[in-house]
Amino acid sequence: MKDTRVRAYRILSALTGVAAAAAAVAVVHDTQGVAAASESCTVQVNVALPERPAQVKLRVSNGTRTAGLAERVSADFGNRGFVMQPPAKSKTKVDQVAVIEYGPKSVGAAQWIRAFFLGQAEPRFSASRTTDVVDVRVGARYRQLATQTEVNQSLAQLGEPTPPPGTCA
Known part of the structure:
Protein backbone atom coordinates (compact mmCIF):
# COMPACT_ATOMS: atom_id res chain seq x y z
CA MET A 1 0.00 0.00 0.00
CA LYS A 2 1.12 3.45 -0.63
CA ASP A 3 1.73 5.96 2.16
CA THR A 4 -1.14 8.20 1.05
CA ARG A 5 -3.61 5.35 1.24
CA VAL A 6 -2.41 4.36 4.74
CA ARG A 7 -2.65 7.98 5.86
CA ALA A 8 -6.24 8.19 4.50
CA TYR A 9 -7.23 5.03 6.44
CA ARG A 10 -5.73 6.44 9.63
CA ILE A 11 -7.59 9.76 9.19
CA LEU A 12 -10.89 7.94 8.50
CA SER A 13 -10.36 5.72 11.54
CA ALA A 14 -9.66 8.75 13.72
CA LEU A 15 -12.77 10.57 12.43
CA THR A 16 -14.91 7.46 13.00
CA GLY A 17 -13.66 7.26 16.58
CA VAL A 18 -14.40 10.96 17.21
CA ALA A 19 -17.91 10.56 15.73
CA ALA A 20 -18.60 7.53 17.92
CA ALA A 21 -17.39 9.40 21.01
CA ALA A 22 -19.56 12.42 20.15
CA ALA A 23 -22.62 10.18 19.67
CA ALA A 24 -22.00 8.47 23.01
CA VAL A 25 -21.72 11.82 24.82
CA ALA A 26 -24.93 13.05 23.15
CA VAL A 27 -26.86 9.95 24.21
CA VAL A 28 -25.57 10.07 27.79
CA HIS A 29 -26.34 13.78 28.25
CA ASP A 30 -29.73 13.72 26.48
CA THR A 31 -32.39 15.64 28.47
CA GLN A 32 -35.44 15.02 26.26
CA GLY A 33 -36.58 12.07 28.37
CA VAL A 34 -36.61 14.28 31.46
CA ALA A 35 -38.58 17.02 29.69
CA ALA A 36 -41.18 14.56 28.44
CA ALA A 37 -41.63 13.17 31.94
CA SER A 38 -42.06 16.64 33.47
CA GLU A 39 -44.71 17.57 30.88
CA SER A 40 -46.95 14.65 31.80
CA CYS A 41 -50.30 15.75 33.08
CA THR A 42 -51.28 15.52 36.70
CA VAL A 43 -54.98 16.38 36.28
CA GLN A 44 -57.29 14.34 34.07
CA VAL A 45 -60.28 16.28 32.73
CA ASN A 46 -63.55 15.28 31.09
CA VAL A 47 -63.81 17.14 27.77
CA ALA A 48 -66.76 15.13 26.43
CA LEU A 49 -69.83 17.18 25.59
CA PRO A 50 -72.86 15.82 27.44
CA GLU A 51 -75.49 14.11 25.32
CA ARG A 52 -78.47 15.39 27.31
CA PRO A 53 -79.11 18.39 29.57
CA ALA A 54 -79.98 16.00 32.40
CA GLN A 55 -76.28 15.05 32.56
CA VAL A 56 -75.28 18.60 33.57
CA LYS A 57 -75.59 19.98 37.10
CA LEU A 58 -75.81 23.77 37.33
CA ARG A 59 -75.83 26.31 40.13
CA VAL A 60 -76.71 29.87 39.10
CA SER A 61 -75.79 32.85 41.25
CA ASN A 62 -76.69 36.50 40.86
CA GLY A 63 -73.70 38.77 40.32
CA THR A 64 -75.85 41.89 39.91
CA ARG A 65 -78.16 44.09 41.94
CA THR A 66 -81.18 42.86 39.96
CA ALA A 67 -83.43 40.98 42.36
CA GLY A 68 -84.50 37.49 41.28
CA LEU A 69 -82.09 37.21 38.34
CA ALA A 70 -80.52 33.96 39.54
CA GLU A 71 -83.95 32.42 40.06
CA ARG A 72 -85.08 33.46 36.56
CA VAL A 73 -81.95 32.11 34.82
CA SER A 74 -82.10 28.96 36.94
CA ALA A 75 -85.70 28.42 35.86
CA ASP A 76 -84.72 28.96 32.20
CA PHE A 77 -82.00 26.30 32.44
CA GLY A 78 -84.35 24.01 34.40
CA ASN A 79 -87.00 24.31 31.69
CA ARG A 80 -84.38 23.13 29.19
CA GLY A 81 -83.80 19.95 31.21
CA PHE A 82 -80.67 20.76 33.21
CA VAL A 83 -80.29 19.52 36.79
CA MET A 84 -80.43 22.65 38.90
CA GLN A 85 -78.97 23.35 42.31
CA PRO A 86 -80.66 26.06 44.43
CA PRO A 87 -79.81 29.55 43.09
CA ALA A 88 -77.63 31.83 45.19
CA LYS A 89 -76.57 35.45 45.56
CA SER A 90 -72.96 36.12 44.69
CA LYS A 91 -70.84 38.24 47.00
CA THR A 92 -68.84 39.54 44.04
CA LYS A 93 -70.40 41.64 41.30
CA VAL A 94 -69.87 40.69 37.66
CA ASP A 95 -69.62 43.43 35.04
CA GLN A 96 -69.91 41.08 32.06
CA VAL A 97 -72.46 38.64 30.67
CA ALA A 98 -71.52 35.77 32.98
CA VAL A 99 -68.67 33.85 34.59
CA ILE A 100 -68.65 30.07 34.32
CA GLU A 101 -66.64 28.26 37.01
CA TYR A 102 -65.94 24.56 36.65
CA GLY A 103 -63.53 21.79 37.52
CA PRO A 104 -61.92 18.76 35.88
CA ARG A 141 -74.54 42.50 30.76
CA TYR A 142 -76.75 39.39 30.72
CA ARG A 143 -79.94 39.72 28.66
CA GLN A 144 -81.24 36.20 27.94
CA LEU A 145 -80.18 32.65 27.16
CA ALA A 146 -79.65 31.72 23.53
CA THR A 147 -82.17 29.69 21.56
CA GLN A 148 -81.32 26.08 20.65
CA THR A 149 -80.33 27.12 17.12
CA GLU A 150 -78.07 29.87 18.48
CA VAL A 151 -76.54 27.40 20.96
CA ASN A 152 -75.73 24.98 18.14
CA GLN A 153 -74.14 27.78 16.10
CA SER A 154 -72.19 28.99 19.11
CA LEU A 155 -70.93 25.45 19.83
CA ALA A 156 -69.69 25.23 16.25
CA GLN A 157 -67.84 28.55 16.66
CA LEU A 158 -66.37 27.61 20.03
CA GLY A 159 -65.14 24.28 18.67
CA GLU A 160 -64.40 21.09 20.56
CA PRO A 161 -63.60 21.46 24.25
CA THR A 162 -59.87 21.31 24.90
CA PRO A 163 -58.11 20.48 28.14
CA PRO A 164 -57.04 23.59 30.07
CA PRO A 165 -53.27 24.18 30.39
CA GLY A 166 -51.58 21.68 32.68
CA THR A 167 -54.29 19.06 32.20
CA CYS A 168 -55.02 16.24 29.77
CA ALA A 169 -58.10 14.46 28.55
Whole structure:
Protein backbone atom coordinates (compact mmCIF):
# COMPACT_ATOMS: atom_id res chain seq x y z
CA MET A 1 0.00 0.00 0.00
CA LYS A 2 1.12 3.45 -0.63
CA ASP A 3 1.73 5.96 2.16
CA THR A 4 -1.14 8.20 1.05
CA ARG A 5 -3.61 5.35 1.24
CA VAL A 6 -2.41 4.36 4.74
CA ARG A 7 -2.65 7.98 5.86
CA ALA A 8 -6.24 8.19 4.50
CA TYR A 9 -7.23 5.03 6.44
CA ARG A 10 -5.73 6.44 9.63
CA ILE A 11 -7.59 9.76 9.19
CA LEU A 12 -10.89 7.94 8.50
CA SER A 13 -10.36 5.72 11.54
CA ALA A 14 -9.66 8.75 13.72
CA LEU A 15 -12.77 10.57 12.43
CA THR A 16 -14.91 7.46 13.00
CA GLY A 17 -13.66 7.26 16.58
CA VAL A 18 -14.40 10.96 17.21
CA ALA A 19 -17.91 10.56 15.73
CA ALA A 20 -18.60 7.53 17.92
CA ALA A 21 -17.39 9.40 21.01
CA ALA A 22 -19.56 12.42 20.15
CA ALA A 23 -22.62 10.18 19.67
CA ALA A 24 -22.00 8.47 23.01
CA VAL A 25 -21.72 11.82 24.82
CA ALA A 26 -24.93 13.05 23.15
CA VAL A 27 -26.86 9.95 24.21
CA VAL A 28 -25.57 10.07 27.79
CA HIS A 29 -26.34 13.78 28.25
CA ASP A 30 -29.73 13.72 26.48
CA THR A 31 -32.39 15.64 28.47
CA GLN A 32 -35.44 15.02 26.26
CA GLY A 33 -36.58 12.07 28.37
CA VAL A 34 -36.61 14.28 31.46
CA ALA A 35 -38.58 17.02 29.69
CA ALA A 36 -41.18 14.56 28.44
CA ALA A 37 -41.63 13.17 31.94
CA SER A 38 -42.06 16.64 33.47
CA GLU A 39 -44.71 17.57 30.88
CA SER A 40 -46.95 14.65 31.80
CA CYS A 41 -50.30 15.75 33.08
CA THR A 42 -51.28 15.52 36.70
CA VAL A 43 -54.98 16.38 36.28
CA GLN A 44 -57.29 14.34 34.07
CA VAL A 45 -60.28 16.28 32.73
CA ASN A 46 -63.55 15.28 31.09
CA VAL A 47 -63.81 17.14 27.77
CA ALA A 48 -66.76 15.13 26.43
CA LEU A 49 -69.83 17.18 25.59
CA PRO A 50 -72.86 15.82 27.44
CA GLU A 51 -75.49 14.11 25.32
CA ARG A 52 -78.47 15.39 27.31
CA PRO A 53 -79.11 18.39 29.57
CA ALA A 54 -79.98 16.00 32.40
CA GLN A 55 -76.28 15.05 32.56
CA VAL A 56 -75.28 18.60 33.57
CA LYS A 57 -75.59 19.98 37.10
CA LEU A 58 -75.81 23.77 37.33
CA ARG A 59 -75.83 26.31 40.13
CA VAL A 60 -76.71 29.87 39.10
CA SER A 61 -75.79 32.85 41.25
CA ASN A 62 -76.69 36.50 40.86
CA GLY A 63 -73.70 38.77 40.32
CA THR A 64 -75.85 41.89 39.91
CA ARG A 65 -78.16 44.09 41.94
CA THR A 66 -81.18 42.86 39.96
CA ALA A 67 -83.43 40.98 42.36
CA GLY A 68 -84.50 37.49 41.28
CA LEU A 69 -82.09 37.21 38.34
CA ALA A 70 -80.52 33.96 39.54
CA GLU A 71 -83.95 32.42 40.06
CA ARG A 72 -85.08 33.46 36.56
CA VAL A 73 -81.95 32.11 34.82
CA SER A 74 -82.10 28.96 36.94
CA ALA A 75 -85.70 28.42 35.86
CA ASP A 76 -84.72 28.96 32.20
CA PHE A 77 -82.00 26.30 32.44
CA GLY A 78 -84.35 24.01 34.40
CA ASN A 79 -87.00 24.31 31.69
CA ARG A 80 -84.38 23.13 29.19
CA GLY A 81 -83.80 19.95 31.21
CA PHE A 82 -80.67 20.76 33.21
CA VAL A 83 -80.29 19.52 36.79
CA MET A 84 -80.43 22.65 38.90
CA GLN A 85 -78.97 23.35 42.31
CA PRO A 86 -80.66 26.06 44.43
CA PRO A 87 -79.81 29.55 43.09
CA ALA A 88 -77.63 31.83 45.19
CA LYS A 89 -76.57 35.45 45.56
CA SER A 90 -72.96 36.12 44.69
CA LYS A 91 -70.84 38.24 47.00
CA THR A 92 -68.84 39.54 44.04
CA LYS A 93 -70.40 41.64 41.30
CA VAL A 94 -69.87 40.69 37.66
CA ASP A 95 -69.62 43.43 35.04
CA GLN A 96 -69.91 41.08 32.06
CA VAL A 97 -72.46 38.64 30.67
CA ALA A 98 -71.52 35.77 32.98
CA VAL A 99 -68.67 33.85 34.59
CA ILE A 100 -68.65 30.07 34.32
CA GLU A 101 -66.64 28.26 37.01
CA TYR A 102 -65.94 24.56 36.65
CA GLY A 103 -63.53 21.79 37.52
CA PRO A 104 -61.92 18.76 35.88
CA LYS A 105 -65.12 16.70 35.85
CA SER A 106 -67.11 19.26 33.85
CA VAL A 107 -64.90 20.82 31.13
CA GLY A 108 -67.17 19.62 28.31
CA ALA A 109 -70.32 20.63 30.17
CA ALA A 110 -68.90 24.12 30.81
CA GLN A 111 -68.24 24.53 27.08
CA TRP A 112 -71.86 23.65 26.37
CA ILE A 113 -73.14 26.10 29.00
CA ARG A 114 -70.86 28.79 27.57
CA ALA A 115 -72.67 28.35 24.24
CA PHE A 116 -75.93 29.39 25.94
CA PHE A 117 -74.26 32.78 26.48
CA LEU A 118 -73.05 32.83 22.84
CA GLY A 119 -69.45 32.40 23.93
CA GLN A 120 -69.47 35.72 25.81
CA ALA A 121 -69.28 34.20 29.29
CA GLU A 122 -65.84 34.08 30.87
CA PRO A 123 -64.71 30.51 31.62
CA ARG A 124 -62.76 29.95 34.86
CA PHE A 125 -61.21 26.54 35.38
CA SER A 126 -60.09 25.38 38.81
CA ALA A 127 -58.13 22.12 39.00
CA SER A 128 -58.87 21.85 42.72
CA ARG A 129 -62.65 21.58 42.29
CA THR A 130 -63.87 18.10 43.13
CA THR A 131 -67.53 18.52 42.19
CA ASP A 132 -69.12 18.10 38.78
CA VAL A 133 -71.41 21.11 39.31
CA VAL A 134 -70.90 24.03 36.91
CA ASP A 135 -71.31 27.40 38.63
CA VAL A 136 -72.75 30.21 36.53
CA ARG A 137 -72.46 33.73 37.96
CA VAL A 138 -74.77 35.94 35.89
CA GLY A 139 -73.50 39.48 35.35
CA ALA A 140 -74.77 42.95 34.56
CA ARG A 141 -74.54 42.50 30.76
CA TYR A 142 -76.75 39.39 30.72
CA ARG A 143 -79.94 39.72 28.66
CA GLN A 144 -81.24 36.20 27.94
CA LEU A 145 -80.18 32.65 27.16
CA ALA A 146 -79.65 31.72 23.53
CA THR A 147 -82.17 29.69 21.56
CA GLN A 148 -81.32 26.08 20.65
CA THR A 149 -80.33 27.12 17.12
CA GLU A 150 -78.07 29.87 18.48
CA VAL A 151 -76.54 27.40 20.96
CA ASN A 152 -75.73 24.98 18.14
CA GLN A 153 -74.14 27.78 16.10
CA SER A 154 -72.19 28.99 19.11
CA LEU A 155 -70.93 25.45 19.83
CA ALA A 156 -69.69 25.23 16.25
CA GLN A 157 -67.84 28.55 16.66
CA LEU A 158 -66.37 27.61 20.03
CA GLY A 159 -65.14 24.28 18.67
CA GLU A 160 -64.40 21.09 20.56
CA PRO A 161 -63.60 21.46 24.25
CA THR A 162 -59.87 21.31 24.90
CA PRO A 163 -58.11 20.48 28.14
CA PRO A 164 -57.04 23.59 30.07
CA PRO A 165 -53.27 24.18 30.39
CA GLY A 166 -51.58 21.68 32.68
CA THR A 167 -54.29 19.06 32.20
CA CYS A 168 -55.02 16.24 29.77
CA ALA A 169 -58.10 14.46 28.55
